[in-house]
Amino acid sequence: MAEEKAKKGFKMPSSFTVLFIIIGLMAILTWFVPAGQYETNEEGNLVAGTYEQVEANQQGIYEVMMAPVYGMLGKDTVLEQENGDVIEVHTDGAIEVSFFILMVGGFLGVVTETGALDIGIASVVKKYHGREKMLIPILMVLFALGGTTYGMGEETMAFYPLLIPVMMSVGFDTITAVAIILVGSQIGCLASTVNPFATGVASDAANIGIAEGIGWRLVFFVVMVALSIFYVYNYASKIEKDPTASLVYSKREEDLAFFKVKETDADLNKKQKRALRLFALTFVIMVISLIPWTNFKVSIFESINNGIQNIPVLGMIFGHSLPLGEWYFPEITMLFLMMAIFVGLISDMGEERFLTVFMNGVADLMSVALICAVARGIQVIMNDGLITATILNFGENSLSGLSSGVFIILTYLFYLPLSFLIPSTSGLAGATIGIMAPLGEFANVPKHLVITAFQAASGILNLLAPTSGIVMGALALGRIDIGTWWKFMGKLAGYIVVLSIAILVIATLF
Numbered sequence: 001m002a003e004e005k006a007k008k009g010f011k012m013p014s015s016f017t018v019l020f021i022i023i024g025l026m027a028i029l030t031w032f033v034p035a036g037q038y039e040t041n042e043e044g045n046l047v048a049g050t051y052e053q054v055e056a057n058q059q060g061i062y063e064v065m066m067a068p069v070y071g072m073l074g075k076d077t078v079l080e081q082e083n084g085d086v087i088e089v090h091t092d093g094a095i096e097v098s099f100f101i102l103m104v105g106g107f108l109g110v111v112t113e114t115g116a117l118d119i120g121i122a123s124v125v126k127k128y129h130g131r132e133k134m135l136i137p138i139l140m141v142l143f144a145l146g147g148t149t150y151g152m153g154e155e156t157m158a159f160y161p162l163l164i165p166v167m168m169s170v171g172f173d174t175i176t177a178v179a180i181i182l183v184g185s186q187i188g189c190l191a192s193t194v195n196p197f198a199t200g201v202a203s204d205a206a207n208i209g210i211a212e213g214i215g216w217r218l219v220f221f222v223v224m225v226a227l228s229i230f231y232v233y234n235y236a237s238k239i240e241k242d243p244t245a246s247l248v249y250s251k252r253e254e255d256l257a258f259f260k261v262k263e264t265d266a267d268l269n270k271k272q273k274r275a276l277r278l279f280a281l282t283f284v285i286m287v288i289s290l291i292p293w294t295n296f297k298v299s300i301f302e303s304i305n306n307g308i309q310n311i312p313v314l315g316m317i318f319g320h321s322l323p324l325g326e327w328y329f330p331e332i333t334m335l336f337l338m339m340a341i342f343v344g345l346i347s348d349m350g351e352e353r354f355l356t357v358f359m360n361g362v363a364d365l366m367s368v369a370l371i372c373a374v375a376r377g378i379q380v381i382m383n384d385g386l387i388t389a390t391i392l393n394f395g396e397n398s399l400s401g402l403s404s405g406v407f408i409i410l411t412y413l414f415y416l417p418l419s420f421l422i423p424s425t426s427g428l429a430g431a432t433i434g435i436m437a438p439l440g441e442f443a444n445v446p447k448h449l450v451i452t453a454f455q456a457a458s459g460i461l462n463l464l465a466p467t468s469g470i471v472m473g474a475l476a477l478g479r480i481d482i483g484t485w486w487k488f489m490g491k492l493a494g495y496i497v498v499l500s501i502a503i504l505v506i507a508t509l510f
Contacts, residue, residue: 014481015371015466015472015475015476015481015482016370016371016374018466018482019371019374019375019377019378019466019467019472020064020068020374022378022466022467023064023067023068023374023377023378023381024064026059026378026381026382026385026387026421027058027059027060027063027064027067027381027385029385029387030056030057030058030059030381030382030385030386030387031056031058033385033387033390033391034053034056034387034390035053035054035055035056035057035385035386035387035390036051036052036053036054036386036387036389036390036393037051037052037054037087037386037389038050038051038389038392038393038435041434045205045430045431045433045434046389046392046431046432046434046435047434047435048396048434048435048438048439049396051389051390051392051393051396053390054081054085054087054386055079055081055082056385056386057079057384057385057386058385059381059384059385063381063384063385064381066380067374067377067378067380067381068370068373068374068376068377069373069377070091070093070377070380071091071093071094071373071374071375071376071377071378071379071380072093072094072095072098072370072373072376073093073095074090074091074092074093074095075089075090075091075093075380075384076088076089076090077089077090077091077383077384079386087386089383089384089386090383091376091379091380091383091384092376092424092427093373093376094372094373094375094376094469095373096328096329096330096333097154097329097369097372097469098369098370098372098373099329099333099369100154100155100157100329100332100333100336101154101157101365101368101369101372101473102362102365102366102369103333103336103337103340103362104157104158104336104365105161105361105362105363105364105365105366106336106337106340106358106359106361106362107158107282107336107337107339107340107343107358107361108158108161108162108361108364109357109358109359109360109361109362109364110340110343110344110347110349110354110357110358110361111275111279111340111343112260112357112361113347113349113353113357114271114272114275114343114347115272116268116272116273116275116276116279117162117165117276117279118260119267119268119272120268120276120279123268128170132170132171132172132240133233133236133237133240135166135167135170135180136176136180136229136232136233136236137229137233139163139180139181139184140180140183140184140187140225140228140229140232141184141225141229142184143156143180143181143184143185143188144184144185144187144188144191144221144225144228145188146185146188146287147184147185147186147187147188147189147190147191147192147195148188148189148191148192148193148194148195148217148221149188149193149194149195149291151189151192151195151196151197151198151425151426152185152188152189152290153185153186153189153462153470154329154372154469154470154473155286155290155332156181156182156185156470156474157365157368157473157474157477158283158286158336159181159283160177160178160181160474160477160478161259161364161365161477163177163180163181164177164178164259164477164478165259165260167180168255168256168259171239171240171243172236172239172240173239173246173247173248173249173252173255174248174255174259174478174479174480175235175246175247175248175478175480175484175485175488176232176235176236176239177478178474178475178477178478178480178485179232179235179488180232181474182463182470182471182474183228183231183232183463183489183492184225184228186459186462186463186470187224187225187228187459187463188221188225189425189455189458189459189462190220190224190455190456190458190459190460190462190463190496191217191218191220191221191224191225191455191456191459192217192425192455192459193214193217193218193221194210194211194214194295194296195425196210196292196295197425197426198425198426198429198455198458199217199451199455200292200295201425201426201429201430201433202429202433202451202454202455203448203451205429205430205433205434205437206433206434206437206447206448206450206451207447208437208447208448210295212446212447212448213446213448213449213451213452216448216449216452216503216507217452217455219503220452220455220456220500220503223499223503224496224499227492227495227496227499228492231491231492231495235488247484247487247488248480248484251479255479258479271346271347271348272347274346274347275343275346275347278339278342278343278346279339279343281339282335282336282339285324285335286332286335286336288301288324288325289324289325289326289327289331289332289335290325290327290328290332291325292325292326293324293325294325294326298325301323301324301325302323302325302326304323305321305322305323305324306323308321309321340358341354344358365477367476368473368476368477371469371472371473371476372469372472372473375423375466375467375468375469375472376469378421378467379421379422379424379427382421382422388421388422388431391418391421392418392431392432392435395414395418395432395435395436396435396436396439398410398414399411399414399436399439399443400439400442401442401443402443403443404443404444404445404508405505405508406443407439407440407443407445408440408443408445408449408450408453408504408505408507408508409501409504409505411436411440411445411450411453411454412453412456412457412500412501412504413457414457415428415432415453415454415457415458416457416460416461418432418457419457419458419460419461419462419465420461420465420467421467423458423461423462423465423467423468423469423470425455425458425462428454428458429451429454432454433450433451433454436450436454437450437451444508445508449504449507449508452504452507453504456500456504457500460493460496460497460500463489463493464485464486464489464493466482471485
């Protein structure tokens, strides 16, 4: 009887269902929230004080069903008003991120076929036997550094299939593995110090240098990373003492089978060693290629690239390659495709076998790629429904004329729901900082502190929000439902919010 009741109890809907529900709710809001727009400057940033209501563009069932399509492909919308004015709306698609995820899947499928990953994971488990938890602070610091320097986000999708089997092999669970990567990288983004896609875009919109306010962002980084490591380490310690304490313990056997976690005493052969070296090199190149070195006055990679292209024959072979540091999703997608081919060649895979395992790997991550597109559909509905500017105007009107302490607290709280609706840090920065930073000056709050408040709020929501492709993609890879993730993150999120507000208020006093 008890079993029947358990089966009939509430079950958290899938990620796709949650996202479609949110898209539907946003479409409903376009029928009740007034439509509006801001004027923009030459850089495309919104100009404070220029909001005006415009003719509504309500979204219906057709738009709801098309939202994931445009979420993948992107959309440019031109709306003609009754007075003859024309409104242009643009939403970036998730196609670059989604295709990158698919190529990572194919790459992992090829490397896994060589057997190098299974044996390599077993060797890591053996090496850290008895001190497995030491991997947690080491890896979380590395991912946090990626987040704080270059906004490591969607790129982390490549690491989950690798780390989850490792963590499960040493006795932890999928939540531990996902937390190391997701919490580590997004805490780094929350405390972005020189992240060009958050701090850089926001500083540009506020017309200040990226180094302004870096001291308080470093305080955020140290405090939040230390707190997060302690939290994840403590959770892992509980599982180590009592495996049933895992929030996903009921699925452990299923997860062990799915992630093909198995023990082996075999040693790597020569081909597998070469495959593993290429595997490691791929991730090293990816990380190096995404750091904007020119922002740090480092020009060595640009010089190397120019030097290679100036060599007669070699320059023709390399073609019009970009230097490391200027790569983005198209280039790192090419990297994983190319490395998959190299691994197949050095492992003597035939064409038929290579294509089979590559496509099987692509299929394994197909749902993750589609989740990113559906999540982006929320912004499509909001932008096309012309309610994004109205929400921003509400903040502009609510925060003007306040004291510095109250202003910074309300700014942080305002950015929490806004980050839910616009999970892209660069998109949110470009859309809002041009308005919010000048308002801060009227309350004696420096522009850089407004940026820090924006980053802190955006960072915590990008650890929780179902509208974030990073969160939903990570949970899909870890086979964790959003409800279980919220249960794990509840206390940590509370600590982060309280500490963030405390640091921001203290900063207004100096």
